[in-house]
Amino acid sequence: MNIGKSIGLELGQSTxxxxxxxxxxxxxxxxxxxxxxGDVGNSTRTEVFGKKYPERFFNxxxxxxxxxxxxxxxxxxxxxxxxxxxAAFLTCNAYDQIRMGVGFPHANVKLVGSHCGISIxxxxxxxxxxxxxxxxxxxxQMVVLAPCDGVxxxxxxxxxxxxxxxxxxxxxxPDVPVIYKDGAAALEIGTANRVREGxxxxxxxxxxxxxxALEAAAExxxxxxxxxxxxxxxxxxxxxxxxxxxxxxxxxxxxxxEHLLDGGLGSAVARVVTEEAPCKMAFVGVRDTYAExxxxxxxxxxxxxxxxxxxxxxxxxxR
Amino acid sequence: xxxxxSVPASNPSAVARSIRKSLLRMVHHANASHVGGGLSIADVxxxxxxxxxxxxxxxxxxxxxxxxxxxxxxxxxxxxxxLAERGFFPSEWLxxxxxxxxxxxxxxxxxxxxxxxxxxxxxxxxxxxxxxxLAMQRDRRPARAFVVLxxxxxxxxxxxEAALFAGHHQLEGLIAIVDYxxxxxxxxxxxILDLEPLADKWRAFRWQVVEIDGHDHDQIAGAxxxxxxxxxxxxxxxxxxxxxxxxxxxxxxxxxxxxxxxxAQLERALRELDDSP
Numbered sequence: 001m002n003i004g005k006s007i008g009l010e011l012g013q014s015t016x017x018x019x020x021x022x023x024x025x026x027x028x029x030x031x032x033x034x035x036x037x038g039d040v041g042n043s044t045r046t047e048v049f050g051k052k053y054p055e056r057f058f059n060x061x062x063x064x065x066x067x068x069x070x071x072x073x074x075x076x077x078x079x080x081x082x083x084x085x086x087a088a089f090l091t092c093n094a095y096d097q098i099r100m101g102v103g104f105p106h107a108n109v110k111l112v113g114s115h116c117g118i119s120i121x122x123x124x125x126x127x128x129x130x131x132x133x134x135x136x137x138x139x140x141q142m143v144v145l146a147p148c149d150g151v152x153x154x155x156x157x158x159x160x161x162x163x164x165x166x167x168x169x170x171x172x173x174p175d176v177p178v179i180y181k182d183g184a185a186a187l188e189i190g191t192a193n194r195v196r197e198g199x200x201x202x203x204x205x206x207x208x209x210x211x212x213a214l215e216a217a218a219e220x221x222x223x224x225x226x227x228x229x230x231x232x233x234x235x236x237x238x239x240x241x242x243x244x245x246x247x248x249x250x251x252x253x254x255x256x257x258e259h260l261l262d263g264g265l266g267s268a269v270a271r272v273v274t275e276e277a278p279c280k281m282a283f284v285g286v287r288d289t290y291a292e293x294x295x296x297x298x299x300x301x302x303x304x305x306x307x308x309x310x311x312x313x314x315x316x317x318x319r
Numbered sequence: 320x321x322x323x324x325s326v327p328a329s330n331p332s333a334v335a336r337s338i339r340k341s342l343l344r345m346v347h348h349a350n351a352s353h354v355g356g357g358l359s360i361a362d363v364x365x366x367x368x369x370x371x372x373x374x375x376x377x378x379x380x381x382x383x384x385x386x387x388x389x390x391x392x393x394x395x396x397x398x399x400x401x402l403a404e405r406g407f408f409p410s411e412w413l414x415x416x417x418x419x420x421x422x423x424x425x426x427x428x429x430x431x432x433x434x435x436x437x438x439x440x441x442x443x444x445x446x447x448x449x450x451x452x453l454a455m456q457r458d459r460r461p462a463r464a465f466v467v468l469x470x471x472x473x474x475x476x477x478x479x480e481a482a483l484f485a486g487h488h489q490l491e492g493l494i495a496i497v498d499y500x501x502x503x504x505x506x507x508x509x510x511i512l513d514l515e516p517l518a519d520k521w522r523a524f525r526w527q528v529v530e531i532d533g534h535d536h537d538q539i540a541g542a543x544x545x546x547x548x549x550x551x552x553x554x555x556x557x558x559x560x561x562x563x564x565x566x567x568x569x570x571x572x573x574x575x576x577x578x579x580x581x582x583a584q585l586e587r588a589l590r591e592l593d594d595s596p
Contacts, residue, residue, distance in 0.1 A: 034457070058453065066446040066480035073450020073464070076435065078382055081450075097477070100440045101447060105429045 001297060004177030004211040006307075007218045012178035013150030015207075016114040016171040020045020022154040023082065024052045030080055030161050036071050038064050038085035044114040044171075046084045068094040068111070072101030075108045080161060087113025087129025087170050095135055102166045103139035109167075110160050111136070116146075116170035117258030118286065118303055119208055124293040129170060130286050134263025136168035137236045143189060144236040145169040146257075146265070148210035151180035152233060155187045163189060170207070172258075174296050177211040179231065190234045192242035198226035201314050202246035202253050206232045206265050209256035209284070209305065216310035227314060238268045240276065247277035252317035256284040256310050258300075282313035331536050334404060335365035336592050339565050341400035341413055343592075347585045349396075349417035352425060355575040356469060357397030359500040359560040362534050364401040367465065371543045376406040379432045385462050386435040386451050390444020391469035391498060392427040393577075399423050399431065407433035442475025444468060445495060449481045452493035452553070463492045463546070471503030474512050479524070486525030491547040495526075495555040498533065500562040502573055521555045533558030565592055 001011060027033060027049060036058045041047035050057035060067035064085050071083035083090070090113045091098070102109045116129040136144045143163060147153040153171065160167045179195060187193060195210065196217050205213040210231045217227040228250055230242055246253055253273060255266035266283040273279060286303050300306060338361045346352040368374070372385045389398045396416055403410045408431070415421035422430045426439025436447050448466035455462050472478060485493050499517070501508050508514060518528045527549040531538040539558070548554040562576065563569030566588040580588055 034454075055457065060484060061480075063477075063480035063484070065442075065477040066449065066484055069443050069446030069477070069481070070450035070453065070484070072436075073447040073452075074454045075450075076386070076447070077451050077454030077458075077462075079454055096440050097443055097446070100437060100443055104437050 001174055001176065003208070003297070004215060007215055009177035009179070009211055009214070010181070011175050014172055014175050015147050015150060015153040016043070016045050016173060018150030018153040019112060019157050019169070019171050020048040022157040024048040026158060026161060027053050027056070032078060033080045033082065033161065034058070034074055035082045035084070036060050036067050038062060038067050038089060040085055043086070044084040044112065046082070064089050064093040065097050068097040069101045071109045072105070072107045080108055080110070082110045082112060084112040084114065086115045086127060087132040088115070088127060091129065091132040091135045098139060103142055106141060106165050108164055111168045112171060113168065114171045115173050117172060117208065118291040118299045118305070119258060119296040120173040121296040121299060122293050125290040128291060130260050130291070132168070132170055133235050133257070133259045133265065137263060137268065139166070141165065142236065143167040143234065145189070145233060146206035146235055147233050148207055148231055149176055149179045151178060152184040152187055152231070155184040156189070156233060159187070159189050172208060176208055179210055187233065190237050190239060192230040192232045192239040194228060195231050196227065196229035198228040199250055200225045200227060201318055202228040202230060202250045203256060203310060203314065204230045204232050204243070204246065204253060204265065204269050205256040206235060207258050209258055212305065212307055213256050213310055215307040216314065219307060219311050220314055225314065225318065232265060235265050235268055238272060240272050243269055243272045244277045247273050247279040252280045252314070254282045254284065254310060254313040254317050258305060259285055261285040261287055280317045282317040284309050284313050331362070331365040331369050331540070334369055335362045336595065337404055338365055338397060338400045340589055340592055341403065342396050343580060343585055343588050345396045345400065345413055345416040346579045348414065350579045351417055352396050352579065353393040353577050354579070355502065355562040355569060355572070356391060356498065356500060357394040358564045358566065358569065359533070359562050360394060360467060360498045361397055361564070362536065363467070363496060363498070363539055363558055364397060366539045366543055368401050368405045372465065373462070374433070376433065379407060383460060383462050385465065386448070387465045387467070388436050388438065388444040388447050389427050389467050390438050390441070391467060391472060392438030395425065395427040398427060398434065402431070402433040441469070441472035442477040445478050445481035448493050448495070449485050449490060452485065452490040453488065455492050456490060463494060465494045465496065468495055468497045470497060470499045470501065470508050470514060473497070473514055482521065482524040482526065485553040489551045490553045491551055493553040494546055495553070497555065497557050498560055499557055500560040502562045502576060504576055506573060518557060525552060526555045527552040528555055528557060530557045531559070533560035534564055565595065567591060
């Protein structure tokens with residue numbers, strides 16, 4: 001992957017690998033933690049935990065609905081339970097089970113969906129989670145996380161397990177650039193992190209798009225436009241104060257997400273902006289379509305998730 | 320440890336009659352709800368809460384209690400009536416079933432003392448029970464998970480995902496009870512999606528099957544006294560029941576799947592129950 005190279009970012013771990021290793025590393029810290037997986041533990045990386053703690057790991061088979069309600073049942077019995085599959089199957093197939101068994105009773109269940117977005121590449125649209133943020137944000141009181149690199153994924157995995165209540169976290173397939181080379185232990189659920197200062201516009205991004213936002217900010221700086229960049233790793237509850245400050249202090253906001261433009265990060269930011277500090281906005285994301293198979297970076301280019309698109313969006317919002 | 324229920328199981332038919340009468344008053348007052356399926360499961364609920372379930376109304380959240388998931392959440396009124404009967408909350412609460420500010424929502428709600436899970440979207444309960452039984456098996460704790468299913472919700476694929484899992488993992492602490500009253504929302508089960516041969520289906524999923532008359536108190540007590548029915552297997556009790564049981568004009572009538580009795584009908588129904596042996 002070439003993303004981030006132009007600004008000197010080093011390629012690091014995928015967020016799914018970071019999640020899997022950290023989950024296993026935290027097994028002794030959280031003795032009541034149990035993990036269920038939908039027969040894709042080698043992909044979601046929960047198999048690392050499963051190998052270390054076989055008595056605390058259950059393969060539910062290819063049955064996401066049952067898996068999620070079982071996770072709720074395990075939580076009802078005093079466990080912290082993690083249920084994991086591909087984001088698409090977990091959130092789409094088991095949505096009703098998430099609503100009734102996790103959301104409504106505010107169960108201590110952590111849902112982790114891998115293979116988010118279109119950067120999964122060759123496996124194609126049936127495997128891509130491009131609606132997970134919208135679906136999970138529509139569960140009342142669900143925390144929704146979309147970390148941008150391996151380092152912050154590890155930090156947020158720990159925060160997720162410490163938090164009491166339902167959490168959804170999406171992880172991605174490809175190795176991604178390291179944003180937090182100096183560590184991410186200070187990250188808090190619900191608090192955006194400013195990864196670049198700027199006064200002329202703000203790019204609010206999550207996941208893989210944070211690296212692309214930083215590239216766009218570097219490109220815009222050459223043109224005399226200084227952009228603030230926020231890593232909005234928590235899509236819900238969204239950091240209203242950071243958004244209001246961005247609107248008031250920089251006057252223009254662009255959101256960037258590897259997700260449909262409907263109901264994801266852009267929608268959440270726009271609601272805060274509209275309610276509290278109206279300013280010009282522009283949106284980068286997947287536009288009302290399913291993607292196709294291809295190489296990850298070719299797909300990102302084809303569906304408009306690029307540095308050039310973010311640059312153009314900032315220019316639109318500044319107009 | 321929770322002591323076995325202090326309520327004597329000696330007169331479950333009286334308890335079941337009381338549940339039925341409360342249920343009828345509730346649905347009349349609320350002018351909403353599923354009455355037929357509540358009447359069909361009342362006898363089984365009377366036995367479960369009359370000494371089978373290891374629960375203590377003064378400690379409804381005891382971590383070591385047996386759990387009961389009413390997966391057929393549309394018959395919540397029958398469960399609420401049972402829980403009130405058993406002392407989980409004051410009977411006066413039943414007067415506000417389905418009203419604003421009352422925890423007794425139309426479908427089963429976990430905010431009600433003694434209710435272990437919210438249900439009402441069908442096909443979730445057996446999976447919840449699987450998770451509970453799995454936790455107890457793993458943690459070597461004695462608590463059991465009872466799940467009351469409707470026959471109609473056996474149409475749901477997730478029920479069979481759970482059945483497959485429980486059989487494979489030999490969850491002997493999981494007990495499913497099917498209220499096999501043969502009528503679902505739009506007609507007879509055998510005409511909509513026939514479940515037969517139902518016992519064979521469960522056996523094929525490696526469950527131990529017990530078939531009973533769900534209104535015969537000796538048979539209900541017998542089945543619930545011997546659990547698991549076979550060591551190392553989940554148990555399913557197929558309880559053949561009559562929709563609307565106990566009220567002559569409701570018995571076996573699809574009309575009374577979802578319908579509230581008016582004042583005269585309520586009076587007639589209560590009188591019939593009082594006159595029954």
